[in-house]
Amino acid sequence: MTLETMSFGKALNAGMRKALEDDPRVLLMGEDIGALGGVFRVTEHLQRDFGPQRVIDTPLAESGIVGTAIGLAMGGYRPVCEIQFDGFVYPAFDQITSQLAKLTFRHEGALSLPVVIRIPYGGHVGAVEHHQESPEAYFTHTAGLRVVSPSTPNDAYWMIQEAIRSNDPVVFLEPKSRYWPKGEVDLSASALPLHASRVVRRGTDVTLVGHGAMVSTLLQAAALAEAEGTSCEVVDLRSLSPVDYGPILDSVRSTGRMVYAQEAPGFTSLGSEVAATVMERAFYSLEAPVLRVSGYDTPFPPAKLEGEYLPDPDRVLEAVDRALAY
Amino acid sequence: MTSADPAIVRVLAADGAYVPSPAAEEYLPLVDALSDAELEQFYRDMVVIRAIDTQATNLQRQGQLALWPPSRGQEAAQVGSARASRPQDTVFPSYREHAVARIRGVDPVAIIRLMRGLSNGGWDPTDPANGNVRLYTLVLGSQVLHATGYAMSLVLDGKAGTGDPERDQAVIAYFGDGTTSQGDVHEAMVFAASFRTPEVFFLQNNQWAISVPVSTQSRVPLVQRGHGYGIPSVQVDGNDVLASYAVSRKALDEARGGAGPRFIEAVTYRMGAHTTSDDPTKYRGGDEEAAWAEKDPIVRMRAFLEGRGAAGSFFEDVEAEAADAAEDLRVRTVALPDPEPEAIFAHVYSDPHPLMDEQRAWRARYEATFETQDGGQA
Secondary structure, three states, rough: OEEEEEEEEHHHHHHHHHHHHHHHHHHEEEEOOOOOOOOOOOOOOOOHOOOOOOOOOOOOHHHHHHHHHHHHHHHHOOEEEEEHHHHHHHHEEEEHHHOOHHHHHHHHOOOOOOOOEEEEEEEOOOOOOOOOOOOHHHHHOOHHHHHHOOOOOHHHHHHHHHHHHOOOEEEEEEHHHOOOOOEEEEEEOOOOOOOOOOOOOOOOOEEEEOOOOHHHHHHHHHHHHHHHHEEEEEEEEOOOEOOOOHHHHHHHHHHHHOOOOOOOEOOOOOHHHHHHHHHHOOOOHHHHEEEEEEOOOOOOHHHHHHHHHHHOOHHHHHHHHHHHHH | OOOOOOOEOOOOOOOOOOOOOOOHHHHHHHHHOOOOOHHHHHHHHHHHHHHHHHHHHHHHHHOOOOOOOOOEEEEEEHHHHHHHHOOOOOEEOOOOOHHHHHOOOOOOHHHHOOOOOOOOOOOOOOOHHHOOOOOOOOOOOOOHHHHHHHHHHHHHHHOOOOOOOOOOOOOOEEOOEEEEEHHHHHHHHHHHHHHOOOOOEEEEEOOOOOOOOHHHHHHHOHHHHHHOOOOOOOEEEEEOHHHHHOOOOHHHHHHHHOOOOEEEEEEEEOOOOOOOOOOOHHHHOOHHHHHHHHHOOOHHHHHHHHHEEEEEEEEHHHHHHHHHHHHHHHHHHHOOOOOOOOOOOOOOOOOOOOHHHHHHHHHHHHHHHHEEEOOOOO
């Protein structure tokens, strides 16, 4: 085991460096990813070390980035596109949902599209409009895409490499508020497959499920609950499409209660889908309805109000109390 | 666009007379180098694809196809540009490039598979038999960015600009006047200019985006769009197959040779409906259609060949080939089998996917509930 402590952002950088070293067909492309190293510095020094033909500063056009990445993939490359912020992905929506996602089907299997779309997403960074959104449901609703979101530096390091190795397009959602906290990365061996969910804390009374930055909120809530005598199990979804239901169902069959927490608006959200499936498959194990804790069904508010909007440990615990009250 | 327009490249007048425009001068060596056999092939291509196109339109009227977008009237622009391409080039069509596809090697019945509702694609672009023709793209303009990205891969791979015309590759992207308003086309030209892609933007200005005239798409001739991105651009009479061939040949040669992208506006006319679902009588008059019928690309080329002394038997031979191709299309279209339901799940992803496995298995169980005890269908 080779353990190294690094931030989530550095782990992503190291993972992409490894992918660039391992496969000469891997390219990075996006706005400001070269000399600047990206607005979050996630690609720092990669252009310096791999050259401007493998780490490509593109014109400022998201549809152009994804559309040309598709053409590059047709030419045998494995492009990794950086979308600068969550709210900037929509100009590329047609290229992602109508082209990238559907081209393998349109080709009746004759063409694979190994393209990764990296999107820093989510709140907690006090930014202006379009910089704190959680757009995952748009992409999980689209057949042909895979959608993942790591929550730890170790997952960031390994999941970016596995996403790049995938022969299908992957929307890779990076919880930007987690870019800076450090954690241990095991450089010697990947722990889990790309599409596996994982129990990150054991407990017996209530199952808490979430993805991305919300996993750390759930862990905080679990620690507070423990002090009050409630034992919470926490599951990190990791893969948003497809969802690995095994660990979630195992947990719910044991606890009988589940709360899903997410930053995104709750209406037709990932939490809605997971809640419905758990109800279908674990109905007789449930002691209470599956509850959701979400962002409100509003635009992401001005930054001074984000603390009111984003689910925090207290809102998670309020749902835990409701689940336990049945 | 009139015959007095000095900037347009035209070799043949509407009556088939060899009367090159001033702008055509530099292209004449390419035209004059064409053999009789090549000239006759251009004509043959146009007549045969029109017969196939007419047959497909009729097949839709008879309920055999969901939809057909006719290419009638645009044969010269398509045949000229396709015959100017080299085998190693790659074509990114929109959805009306039936002549281009056929010349490059795509079986017209493959296009029928798309339009009959059997496939969302129709053919395998990675099969060399299909002449590097990528699939039709129905969201207008999306394919132009794919073309630019593919051309970027040629630059990265050193597959253009080596100076070896037998090996260097180029990309040609087809789109229409309406599509020039799409952001993707503009972004593609930005990327192409920035990365100096070996690529020809081939615009067929057929005057109508369904019901909206080109004057609503642009206040200036569309050829000026290319200039705005620093891309050398030329306007050609798209109903003149010789001029269309020559400008395409030069642009593709330059792109292949590493000079960067080129833009061609081929001025033509969609003589038929936008698709079989369209009704042009709602938005354009018979006078306009009659005026463009006078400039029919096939009539023009036939008059030119007759003026050069082509034999009557040649034209009879071409008519017979066209009739055979149309009949062949009918016979093979109505014999096409419906896809198996498994096709719903088969190629959504390249790698294994649990949701596909689950839904495939569920469907099998559901279907099994309709089976009788002796194994037949209830």
